[in-house]
Amino acid sequence: xxxxxxxxxxxxxxxxxxxxxxxxxxxxxxxxxxxxxxxxxxxxxxxxxxxxxxxxxxxxxxxxxxxxxxxxxxxxxxxxxxxxxxxxxxxxxxxxxxxxxxxxxxxxxxxxxxxxxxxxxxxxxxxxxxxxxxxxxxxxxxxxxxxxxxxxxxxxxxxxxxxxxxxxxxxxxxxxxxxxxxxxxxxxxxxxxxxxxxxxxxxxxxxxxxxxxxxxxxxxxxxxxxxxxxxxxxxxxxxxxxxxxxxxxxxxxxxxxxxxxxxxxxxxxxxxxxxxxxxxxxxxxxxxxxxxxxxxxxxxxxxxxxxxxxxxxxxxxxxxxxxxxxxxxxxxxxxxxxxxxxxxxxxxxxxxxxxxxxxxxxxxxxxxxxxxxxxxxxxxxxxxxxxxxxxxxxxxxxxxxxxxxxxxxxxxxxxxxxxxxxxxxxxxxxxxxxxxxxxxxxxxxxxxxxxxxxxxxxxxxxxxxxxxxxxxxxxxxxxxxxxxxxxxxxxxxxxxxxxxxxxxxxxxxxxxxxxxxxxxxxxxxxxxxxxxxxxxxxxxxxxxxxxxxxxxxxxxxxxxxxxxxxxxxxxxxxxxxxxxxxxxxxxxxxxxxxxxxxxxxxxxxxxxxxxxxxxxxxxxxxxxxxxxxxxxxxxxxxxxxxxxxxxxxxxxxxxxxxxxxxxxxxxxxxxxxxxxxxxxxxxxxxxxxxxxxxxxxxxxxxxxxxxxxxxxxxxxxxxxxxxxxxxxxxxxxxxxxxxxxxxxxxxxxxxxxxxxxxxxxxxxxxxxxxxxxxxxxxxxxxxxxxxxxxxxxxxxxxxxxxxxxxxxxxxxxxxxxxxxxxxxxxxxxxxxxxxxxxxxxxxxxxxxxxxxxxxxx
Numbered sequence: 001x002x003x004x005x006x007x008x009x010x011x012x013x014x015x016x017x018x019x020x021x022x023x024x025x026x027x028x029x030x031x032x033x034x035x036x037x038x039x040x041x042x043x044x045x046x047x048x049x050x051x052x053x054x055x056x057x058x059x060x061x062x063x064x065x066x067x068x069x070x071x072x073x074x075x076x077x078x079x080x081x082x083x084x085x086x087x088x089x090x091x092x093x094x095x096x097x098x099x100x101x102x103x104x105x106x107x108x109x110x111x112x113x114x115x116x117x118x119x120x121x122x123x124x125x126x127x128x129x130x131x132x133x134x135x136x137x138x139x140x141x142x143x144x145x146x147x148x149x150x151x152x153x154x155x156x157x158x159x160x161x162x163x164x165x166x167x168x169x170x171x172x173x174x175x176x177x178x179x180x181x182x183x184x185x186x187x188x189x190x191x192x193x194x195x196x197x198x199x200x201x202x203x204x205x206x207x208x209x210x211x212x213x214x215x216x217x218x219x220x221x222x223x224x225x226x227x228x229x230x231x232x233x234x235x236x237x238x239x240x241x242x243x244x245x246x247x248x249x250x251x252x253x254x255x256x257x258x259x260x261x262x263x264x265x266x267x268x269x270x271x272x273x274x275x276x277x278x279x280x281x282x283x284x285x286x287x288x289x290x291x292x293x294x295x296x297x298x299x300x301x302x303x304x305x306x307x308x309x310x311x312x313x314x315x316x317x318x319x320x321x322x323x324x325x326x327x328x329x330x331x332x333x334x335x336x337x338x339x340x341x342x343x344x345x346x347x348x349x350x351x352x353x354x355x356x357x358x359x360x361x362x363x364x365x366x367x368x369x370x371x372x373x374x375x376x377x378x379x380x381x382x383x384x385x386x387x388x389x390x391x392x393x394x395x396x397x398x399x400x401x402x403x404x405x406x407x408x409x410x411x412x413x414x415x416x417x418x419x420x421x422x423x424x425x426x427x428x429x430x431x432x433x434x435x436x437x438x439x440x441x442x443x444x445x446x447x448x449x450x451x452x453x454x455x456x457x458x459x460x461x462x463x464x465x466x467x468x469x470x471x472x473x474x475x476x477x478x479x480x481x482x483x484x485x486x487x488x489x490x491x492x493x494x495x496x497x498x499x500x501x502x503x504x505x506x507x508x509x510x511x512x513x514x515x516x517x518x519x520x521x522x523x524x525x526x527x528x529x530x531x532x533x534x535x536x537x538x539x540x541x542x543x544x545x546x547x548x549x550x551x552x553x554x555x556x557x558x559x560x561x562x563x564x565x566x567x568x569x570x571x572x573x574x575x576x577x578x579x580x581x582x583x584x585x586x587x588x589x590x591x592x593x594x595x596x597x598x599x600x601x602x603x604x605x606x607x608x609x610x611x612x613x614x615x616x617x618x619x620x621x622x623x624x625x626x627x628x629x630x631x632x633x634x635x636x637x638x639x640x641x642x643x644x645x646x647x648x649x650x651x652x653x654x655x656x657x658x659x660x661x662x663x664x665x666x667x668x669x670x671x672x673x674x675x676x677x678x679x680x681x682x683x684x685x686x687x688x689x690x691x692x693x694x695x696x697x698x699x700x701x702x703x704x705x706x707x708x709x710x711x712x713x714x715x716x717x718x719x720x721x722x723x724x725x726x727x728x729x730x731x732x733x734x735x736x737x738x739x740x741x742x743x744x745x746x747x748x749x750x751x752x753x754x755x756x757x758x759x760x761x762x763x764x765x766x767x768x769x770x771x772x773x774x775x776x777x778x779x780x781x782x783x784x785x786x787x788x789x790x791x792x793x794x795x796x797x798x799x800x801x802x803x804x805x806x807x808x809x810x811x812x813x814x815x816x817x818x819x820x821x822x823x824x825x826x827x828x829x830x831x832x833x834x835x836x837x838x839x840x841x842x843x844x845x846x847x848x849x850x851x852x853x854x855x856x857x
Contacts, residue, residue, distance in 0.1 A: 095113075098204035098205075099202065101200070102199075105196065105199060119203060121168055131148070131203060163179070166179070182204045182206045185202075188200055228249070233250030237267075241277055253306070255302055276296045278375075279294055279296070280294070280325060292310075293311060293312075296310060298329070356373060358456060362442055364391070364452075368391035369382075370391065371450065376456070379435060380427060399425055402424065405423050412439070420438075433460050490812030490833040493524050495742055495744075497835070498836065500521040504521070547708070548583070548589065549581055550614050554614060561594070564597065568604075570608075571611075571612070572610070580706070582704065583683075585683075589683075592679050593640070596676065603644025609643050610640070614638055616637070635685075646695050655673050684704050729845065731848055733756065734779070734780045735758065737782070738761050749837050753841055763786060780805060782794060783810055795807060806848065808830070808831055
């Protein structure tokens with residue numbers, strides 16, 4: 001229904017093509033055509049059709065006609081007129097409290113209600129106009145109407161609030177006043193009555209609602225202005241201690257800019273010195289709102305403090321959780337010295353009482369808590385709640401193992417004994433939180449309930465350091481033992497492998513003993529791998545970086561890793577294609593992988609899957625990664641993934657710190673991941689943990705891709721194309737080793753290839769041989785770790801007479817200082833134990849052919 005400007009209601013007719021009326025008309029036309037066709041057929045073929053058939057057909061038509069007359073008379077069906085086309089839907093649209101227009105997506109109107117006609121400009125010559133045309137002359141509405149029209153065409157729902165100065169048509173009286181209209185469009189469900197999809201537009205005058213909102217906002221702004229410029233400070237904090245509001249007065253006192261303040265960016269710990277924040281986070285145990293008076297220091301932005309008195313309210317919500325706090329702040333730094341002198345002294349004492357670095361509590365004669373300071377709440381996890389209106393005994397806050405001793409100490413203090421033995425205790429709230437309690441008599445008047453003073457020092461960090469120190473000493477002792485065992489075992493393996501090689505020279509593959517000798521050598525090589533792991537654990541290996549193929553390193557460790565993770569866990573290894581080489585120390589790299597796999601195993605107490613992956617990361621891909629500090633470049637990525645418990649963001653921030661561990665006390669030193677981090681950094685790589693609690697953890701290690709220089713590539717090609725080298729020679733070699741079996745094998749191997757070998761079982765004998773030979777030797781091969789005089793010390797004596805002597809150090813074990821000396825001296829070559837016949841001969845030949853100083857590694 002539409003309304004004309006005069007108020008008369010008009011009812012535009014429905015579209016002819018819409019609704020069931022059109023469908024009924026077509027049925028009548030079709031029926032008429034069928035009857036006409038039958039009549040024509042009778043006229044042309046009447047002589048051929050039997051008379052009985054024609055009479056039967058005419059009789060049927062007569063019966064149908066009589067039935068239709070009776071049905072029309074009885075009201076079974078009737079002819080519809082224009083008035084009856086108005087439906088319940090029309091009535092619903094007419095009753096809407098806002099203007100409504102039903103139109104198709106092209107804007108052709110099907111129906112409007114009376115409220116829409118009340119808008120100025122909604123009717124033109126008694127004909128309603130569409131919503132876009134209604135707002136066509138309003139420049140402020142053009143963008144919003146365009147968006148709404150697009151939504152109508154696309155069959156989407158949209159809503160816009162439009163501001164028009166003077167109202168629609170400028171006919172609402174005050175031409176300078178702003179009027180607001182809420183215009184919306186939404187598609188209607190498709191039906192058989194409409195040929196095209198329809199949409200309903202709504203236009204609602206919301207000026208009054210806007211005025212009410214603006215009035216309420218102005219009142220709120222005035223209230224905030226009153227609070228901001230009050231002579232006292234005010235702040236509010238949420239249940240987590242985050243500041244939600246500061247008034248202007250308090251921000252001026254604290255030195256903050258109110259314009260820069262954002263809700264939640266400051267915490268109570270930023271405003272309150274020491275543990276005072278715990279006092280403000282307490283709430284009454286009965287859930288009622290109560291006001292506390294707290295004298296404390298607030299901290300300015302520049303770090304200075306000033307005394308204040310807080311009128312503080314903190315309530316608990318219905319579910320028991322702490323709600324938001326409301327705190328009034330009075331500045332006590334300018335208190336007068338006359339009337340408030342006594343109160344000022346009380347304020348100073350309260351500040352001193354709450355700012356101490358240790359917890360203080362006063363107890364009655366039975367050990368129940370009377371009063372506490374701020375650190376007490378932090379250390380004992382105590383919120384000061386009432387229990388059945390009775391005071392809580394302090395003994396309930398400490399572990400059962402210390403309660404008996406604590407009870408005796410309270411009795412001694414209440415009896416005014418001069419010396420009361422301190423009590424070491426664990427807190428009942430946290431089993432690993434340790435405190436030391438000092439008790440004394442409070443010396444109060446006889447009527448005072450405060451009988452005992454308790455001073456509690458937090459000993460948790462000291463206990464942890466003591467445990468970590470003991471654990472590190474134990475691990476150092478184990479490492480020294482492992483290093484010593486590895487040293488002696490390497491000597492044995494060198495002799496076994498060496499003499500096996502000498503025997504293999506005499507027994508060819510067709511010999512019956514050849515297979516047994518090969519078994520001996522292969523098992524010795526496996527034992528050498530285990531020894532290398534011992535040295536990696538004890539960190540007493542001599543290190544030199546070399547070009548490595550990561551897939552080969554990981555595959556070699558697979559057997560050892562499967563043995564370490566146990567039967568409950570599975571180990572998977574996945575390698576990408578054409579993995580780039582890296583330059584690193586093989587022992588260090590093995591230590592990194594072993595430590596990460598062991599940590600993954602410990603994170604899966606009920607079993608799980610560990611996966612090691614290698615892949616290439618190109619520079620373009622590295623640039624898209626969001627890892628902090630990583631420089632874009634080509635990297636080789638090692639992923640060590642587990643399906644364990646995962647780590648929280650707080651733990652992830654500390655995992656690489658020395659001595660930090662999430663394992664139980666005594667089960668970890670906290671050095672594993674810090675060592676891994678150091679090794680990766682020394683290799684110029686990066687390591688990042690990615691963890692989800694309850695899902696698992698992935699450590700990502702990015703090692704720089706090694707690009708061989710032209711000289712390295714040429715040497716590699718030449719080595720591959722060169723025939724078997726001649727390992728024979730005639731030079732004079734001094735062999736120094738305190739292990740007779742190793743010395744015997746090495747001497748036989750070198751003499752077999754033509755060298756002249758002088759043997760010495762230590763540094764002293766080596767110097768004597770050199771003097772006898774007038775220092776005329778070409779090469780010295782020396783063990784590093786020897787009694788009386790080690791290899792580096794021997795070298796210093798020899799350098800005085802032979803500064804250009806070529807030297808090869810052999811060892812599988814060395815102390816830290818010796819390893820550092822070897823690594824710094826690039827004129828010295830190194831051959832790790834155990835070594836084979838071919839390895840010692842090849843190394844000797846390479847060193848003797850070197851010109852000047854070179855690092856073959």
